[in-house]
Amino acid sequence: MGFRSYVIRRLVYAVIVLYVILTLNFILFRVMPGDPTKMIIDPNFTPEAKAELKRQFGLDQPPWKQYLTYMKNLLKFDLGYSFSTRRHVWSELKERLPNTIKLFLTTFVLTSTVGMTLGVKAAATPGSFRDRVVIPAGLFSHAVPGFYIQLLMLLLFGYYWPILPIHGTMSAPPPIGAWPQFVDKLWHLVLPVTSNMIVGFGSWALYARNTMIEALGQDYIITARAKGMSERDVLYKHALRSVLPPIVTLIFMSLPGMVSGAVMTESIFSWHGVGRYLLDATLQMDYPAAQGAFYLIALAVVICNLLADVAYGLVDPRIRVGAGGAK
């Protein structure tokens, strides 16, 4: 009963947060200076044509009316037409979402696995050579700007040692046959994923190392060792399990960041994804497109937060008990 009410309460919070985000999403673009028609700097585009375009965009309506239409459409998951492309925003997002998910799930799985493994290994032998390598490498990875590494890799493997594809998700045109196409797509993942790994594994490694070192200093670890458990069991069955709740949270919390953090990678490697779409839409003041992309990201953030809360409640009984007790 306690867990159920905990979940319901989180769900209500999530809906409220989503509503607030969507309202801010509407206001944000309206308070920005200019409007989409002002971005069209064309001597042949007369004031009459601009007025007609505004009418067709619905921008001639009072803001409250625009807001009502916006909310009504969102409830139906109708994200409207993009101002710049005149295509359905959802069609455009649907086209791009698989690419973003593919790129960042691959990155996420590899980065978190490599980062956490290195962190745990370093924590197991603090001060060792391994630890002394992981810490500066992790700090470098955490601090270096992603775009710098990506441009550097583009130059190295695209120009000086031209062995890797430098743009897109497939060859143009793609090879014939399912298997060659699969290999071709994997090949196109190498540069963006590797560059993302270089700049991403550090925070995972440092976080895992620090939490593990803290856990390894706890009394129950000394007890486990005193009982004669193998170091491997101490490490993975006791210490790692005790740091799982914050790591689960970190996993869920970093998922939406994958979509929003896609802007740079997708721009540099000409990846047809949501991040690049958001950037273009914002620059062109394409309200429906930017709102649609933000809506998607907001939805991802809220759902992931909700999942993190639920997962946290599942892996750590104190949370749900505390929630029940607070009722």
Added chain:
Amino acid sequence: MPKKVRLPIALVLALVLALGIAGAPSAAKMAFETTGPHVDEIIMPIIKDQQARRIAFERGESVVWSGLTQPDDIDRAKAMPNSDMTMTLGFHMFYLCFNMREEPLSNQPIRQAIAHCVDRDNIIRTLFKGYMLPMTSFVPQVSPFYKADVPVYPFNHAKAAEVLDKAGYKLDPATNVRIDPKTGKPLAEMKIFTPTYEVAATSAELGKMIADSCQKVGLPVVPEPMDFPVMLDKIDIHEFDMYVLAWGLSRNPDFLYSFFHSSQDVEAGYNNPGMRNPEYDKQSERLNYAADLKEAKAASDACQLILAREMPYVPLYSRPYIDAFRKDLVTGYVPMMGFGAASYNNQWTTLNMRRVDRRGNAIEGGTIRWTLQEEPKNLNPCVASSAYEQEVISRLYDGLMAMHPETLDDMPWMARKWDVGVWEPEPGVKGTTVTWYLEKGIKWSDGMPFTAEDVEFTINYLKENKVPRYLPATQDIVKAELIDRYTVKVYFANVSYWHIYNAGLAFLPKHIWKDVKDWKGFEPWKEAHPKIKGYSKLVGTGPFILKDYVPGEYVRLVKNPNYWRLNK
């Protein structure tokens, strides 16, 4: 008195020589064919990152590196042994705009003094390594309407000081700021709006250079870089002193009306300087509603003379079109005046380009790769507006007229000839008629005949649906009338020489579009052709057909087997 100068052809030639670029406007008679295309397929990979595009060109994955603007890129392309560069003058104009509505910029001597403080040569040398052309005219030098003998105000601090002194703006030696003779107080600060350094470093620096130069003669001018949308917003509501911005102009000087006629001094209008000059209004109306070319030319000349005197803008420089081609992969590209060799406006390169073999000989057929800088997001011809969409669309459609690549004269194309006449929309009111006589035997890419019905349908469809992109062209059209299968007459409500360019709308195949109710949402490239398997509803009369479009990846065009100007 302002000095008079001739067309700075010498400057153009000097730039060409400095660049060491081939195919420049000084080249001998341009060779091009009006038949083609000579390649079977164009694959257009979409590469958005600038560095990746450069690398693709250097790796031979693209035959072209187009629209080079950065001096470092130009130098790099020049240094490549396999690169052949073309350069032509463009219709680009970068300018400084004054707000003439308020003191002190409403006074011509202040504007003239600021013009004398602009050191174009230094700006171009410092910011662009010399790869720009100084501009002093209101119509680009490449336009046939360019008037050379108008007053200009060359860089000269002494002259600027003399103009100010003569107008009563005396220098206060204590503050080094000029005193306004009307108020007796120092001149108020005048700001030059520019985009930020992060967005457009050269524009921001240029604003600073002009401001610094003005301060040397006691004019309190300061640069103010700002967010670009904020800047556009302020310009729109006329809350500015000065700003720097660029226009992409065209061959015809009809923009002289929309930029400077007093009726356009409204919010969202383009008369941003707020010029209100009855004499200019009269001449620009004459230009806008000229009955023929001769009158248009005379009115355009008169407008340029008034503008040179009034100085609502200080034209600063014009960017030439510089493109690099892989000469070991292709040949036959045609540098087109005003548009460059690789622009989507240039149909001649599309028709004439051929692959070359290892010995450098031109060969027929085969595939070339041509980079697209951005996603051609919407290939619906009613909606497509960006240059990246036009890069694809322009290869799928032909026009009723063509433009000669060297002289920029109109050429018969899908219309073998045309007549311009007069009619009376109402008793006592004159209007223009344009009659198109179409070539026979032209087919749409799906094999259906292209006839006058398609032209009539296109005009009526765009007008009835108030398609914004074509509203300026269709707003004065009263009707389109079918004379016979290959003749169509378009009626305009008023008289204007420019209507001939508004009447040339012929890109909607009636047999496809007659059932399209939602013109905005129609995605013809995604819908299967009703009769021909493997074709989409994106049907044109141009040299190529869209074979594939994989969003974010590439566009694939193949030769149109029904093209009416195939090289047989």
